[in-house]
Amino acid sequence: MVNFEGEDGYLSHVDRLKIPITFIHGEENETFLLESTRKTLALLREKNGKSLYKRHVIPDYGQHRLHIRKKCCPRRLSPYFEPA
Helix, strand or coil, X not given: CCCCXXXXXXXXXXXXXXXXEEEEEECCCCCCCHHHHHHHHHHHHHHHCHHHEEEEXXXXXXXXXXXXXXXXXXXXXXXXXXXX
């Protein structure tokens, strides 16, 4: 991804994202394409190693139904979260 000047202005410091990240993506999300988190996951794993990153695609969910909060379908989404 490049900025308006053609420079890598958005992901030029992927090394700074060398922290555990889990992507939760609704399968029916029409705002953010599934391909976008797949590509981001691949880039992060390539640069920083596979062990830090996970991605879950949740069937039958779009963007707005996957708000992460206490009252949002805890039984349905709990398998995707590790206990703190």
